[in-house]
Amino acid sequence: MNIPEQIKDYIASQPEPKRSDLESLHKQLLKALPKCKLWFLDGKDEKGKIVTNPNIGYGVQTLKYADGKSKEFYQIGVSANTTGISVYIMGIADKKYLPETYGKTIGKATITGYRIKFKTLKDIDSNTLLAAIRDGVEKTT
Numbered sequence: 001m002n003i004p005e006q007i008k009d010y011i012a013s014q015p016e017p018k019r020s021d022l023e024s025l026h027k028q029l030l031k032a033l034p035k036c037k038l039w040f041l042d043g044k045d046e047k048g049k050i051v052t053n054p055n056i057g058y059g060v061q062t063l064k065y066a067d068g069k070s071k072e073f074y075q076i077g078v079s080a081n082t083t084g085i086s087v088y089i090m091g092i093a094d095k096k097y098l099p100e101t102y103g104k105t106i107g108k109a110t111i112t113g114y115r116i117k118f119k120t121l122k123d124i125d126s127n128t129l130l131a132a133i134r135d136g137v138e139k140t141t
Contacts, residue, residue: 006040007056014080021085021121025078029058032130033137036060039074053079053086061091061140075140076133084119087129089136102132 001009011022030036039057043050057074064070077088089098095113103111107124110117116132118124 003038003040006042007038010040010054010056017120018080018085022078022080024121025085025087026056028126028130029076029078029133032134033058033076037074039077053081055079055088059137059140063091075137081117084117085121087116087133089114089116089132091140092136098132098136101135102128106132 007026011019011026014022036059037057039055041052041055041057043052043054045051055074055077056079057077059075060072061075062070063073073090075090077086077090079086079088092098092114098113098116099111102116105125106116106118106128108118109124116124116129
């Protein structure tokens, strides 16, 4: 199964209203990042054990580790969780940047150094979310 099919199946497997919110967010991200590389991580490690929620990834960046190794990874990740949806903005060095820049205007969301978590899209300002995503992509390109 190719990545777009995996993404479609993953979104379809979610209960409403999460399914509709993920579909809408996926379409918005494809429109905002039209030429981005798509990823799908099923949440399993190399032994097949579930270690995280599945993630849809958008874009590509090179992550550098303290030991000098590096690997390609997505810039933006989207994942369903038990209470809603998480959007991961990967690679921003300043962990106070997202909460300080977008925390007051995004709506009902929890923002950490790299994650924006919300229950439903109607709880947040989508324009602010997309601005944070574009900002993150710009900072990691």
